[in-house]
Amino acid sequence: MSREALMAAVRDVVDFPKPGIVFKDITPILADGALFRESITLLCETAGGAKIDKVVGIDARGFIFAAAVADRLGAGFVPIRKKGKLPWKTRQTAYSLEYGEAIVELHLDAVKPGESILLVDDLLATGGTAAAAVKLLDELGANLVGISVLIELEFLSGRAKLAPHVVSAILGY
Numbered sequence: 001m002s003r004e005a006l007m008a009a010v011r012d013v014v015d016f017p018k019p020g021i022v023f024k025d026i027t028p029i030l031a032d033g034a035l036f037r038e039s040i041t042l043l044c045e046t047a048g049g050a051k052i053d054k055v056v057g058i059d060a061r062g063f064i065f066a067a068a069v070a071d072r073l074g075a076g077f078v079p080i081r082k083k084g085k086l087p088w089k090t091r092q093t094a095y096s097l098e099y100g101e102a103i104v105e106l107h108l109d110a111v112k113p114g115e116s117i118l119l120v121d122d123l124l125a126t127g128g129t130a131a132a133a134v135k136l137l138d139e140l141g142a143n144l145v146g147i148s149v150l151i152e153l154e155f156l157s158g159r160a161k162l163a164p165h166v167v168s169a170i171l172g173y
């Protein structure tokens with residue numbers, strides 16, 4: 001099992017969800033037990049053996065990977081969700097998308113000050129979504145150990161928005 005096998009399984013879908021976007025479809029990885037397990041193993045390795053209290057996943061594909069990573073690391077799982085989905089008291093932040101703005105939120109008691117957090121998403125593009133998640137975690141006093149993604153669109157330089165936090169990507173394009 002190799003990164004090449006994972007990369008070969010990612011399906012490029014042209015002009016989805018709108019013209020000009022090449023969507024990286026990770027569902028073929030999820031559907032293959034060996035590939036899915038390998039993706040989780042490699043994401044877990046990005047923690048470098050650090051003790052992680054909670055793995056935070058970003059709505060919605062990030063949940064799939066983050067929950068599995070949390071289970072493997074013996075950590076808790078925390079969702080960062082799009083506005084209006086979390087039932088209790090939240091902290092929110094707005095961020096820019098290609099067109100317009102979006103809001104993400106986190107339950108106020110989801111992360112305690114000083115807890116060691118690994119932030120996980122499926123894909124890093126411009127970095128706007130991850131930067132919003134980092135802002136929420138910083139505001140709650142989290143100790144962000146790293147930001148780990150399965151796929152990084154390197155040509156968009158999203159990781160520059162996340163400095164000085166450590167970004168680890170399994171597959172780079």
Ligand code: AMP
Nearest residue numbers: 022023024123124125126127128129130
């Ligand atoms: P960004 O905020 O630009 O870094 O976008 C990251 C978020 O949008 C991630 O949660 C991805 O799931 C999604 N996303 C952005 N671009 C793509 C793409 N080309 N293929 C698949 N998902 C994408």
